Amino acid sequence: MKHLLRLGDLSGEEIIELLNLADQLKYERRNGIPHPHLAGKTLGMIFRKSSTRTRVSFEVGMYELGGMALFLSSNDLQIGRGEDTADTIRVLSRYLDGIMIRTFAQSEVEEMAATGSIPIINGLTDYCHPCQVLADLMTIRERKRSLAGLKLCFIGDGNNMANSLIVGGIKTGMAVSVACPSGHKPDAEIAAWAASNGSYTCTENVLEAAAGADVLYTDVWASMGQEDEAAERRRLFAGYQINRDVLGAAASDAMVLHCLPAHKGEEITQDVFDAHTDEIFEEAENRLHAQKAVMVRLMKNKA
Numbered sequence: 001m002k003h004l005l006r007l008g009d010l011s012g013e014e015i016i017e018l019l020n021l022a023d024q025l026k027y028e029r030r031n032g033i034p035h036p037h038l039a040g041k042t043l044g045m046i047f048r049k050s051s052t053r054t055r056v057s058f059e060v061g062m063y064e065l066g067g068m069a070l071f072l073s074s075n076d077l078q079i080g081r082g083e084d085t086a087d088t089i090r091v092l093s094r095y096l097d098g099i100m101i102r103t104f105a106q107s108e109v110e111e112m113a114a115t116g117s118i119p120i121i122n123g124l125t126d127y128c129h130p131c132q133v134l135a136d137l138m139t140i141r142e143r144k145r146s147l148a149g150l151k152l153c154f155i156g157d158g159n160n161m162a163n164s165l166i167v168g169g170i171k172t173g174m175a176v177s178v179a180c181p182s183g184h185k186p187d188a189e190i191a192a193w194a195a196s197n198g199s200y201t202c203t204e205n206v207l208e209a210a211a212g213a214d215v216l217y218t219d220v221w222a223s224m225g226q227e228d229e230a231a232e233r234r235r236l237f238a239g240y241q242i243n244r245d246v247l248g249a250a251a252s253d254a255m256v257l258h259c260l261p262a263h264k265g266e267e268i269t270q271d272v273f274d275a276h277t278d279e280i281f282e283e284a285e286n287r288l289h290a291q292k293a294v295m296v297r298l299m300k301n302k303a
Contacts, residue, residue: 012171022293036066041097048103089116119298133164135286148173153213158186175199179209213250
């Protein structure tokens with residue numbers, strides 16, 4: 001494991017190893033046990049998209065691991081003024097021990113990994129969100145004690161979250177169902193892979209997708225960069241919501257997860273969100289622990 005670009009690059013065993021390490025780091029943090037695995041290391045954090053959870057969790061994570069994180073806004077870097085990504089990463093590779101980037105195009109993350117000489121972590125692209133899904137899997141396993149054999153249902157836009165949840169779920173032995181409107185389905189290659197490698201269904205019927213689900217998951221209808229489409233998306237996605245009826249179709253002890261921020265009254269009702277805040281905010285906390293595990297695995301032994 002040289003980089004974390006997408007979950008599809010990892011085996012199921014590698015994902016479980018990361019979750020095990022994340023569990024250990026969470027235990028140590030909660031019990032005041034120091035774990036300075038990255039003492040003297042420096043992580044550069046490039047943001048083309050703004051963030052709350054990604055920035056704070058990576059920055060705090062590096063501090064707790066004994067290292068230092070540098071916030072690098074694209075507005076303040078030459079990369080934001082037209083410098084080639086390849087040139088930027090060649091320079092940063094001589095200064096830093098790792099880079100996390102939160103951006104739009106998956107190709108930019110891939111180019112950094114191909115050109116640079118340090119680990120690259122995908123903090124989010126329009127294609128996938130591997131760090132979030134590692135935290136999601138960690139949270140599900142904490143509550144359900146295992147992942148294999150569970151059913152995960154995603155409701156909403158077949159976006160980067162759906163893409164990564166499909167891959168993460170299938171690779172860890174879960175059945176995955178997705179409910180989304182026509183024209184907003186997950187990536188076709190990911191869907192084909194999932195259908196060939198596990199139990200995967202995609203439907204426009206929300207209650208059908210949610211039937212018997214152990215985990216219900218949703219995301220905002222309009223992501224960053226789609227603000228101009230918000231009104232049209234509210235029309236298209238009306239009904240693609242986690243509410244009491246959807247909960248009634250799922251398993252009686254179903255979890256509800258949301259990657260946040262939540263637009264209550266759209267993709268999830270206020271009452272359902274309030275009833276599942278323990279799960280949702282544990283999930284948010286687990287971004288810290290899962291990402292620390294990724295950084296330790298990628299950066300600890302870098303010369």
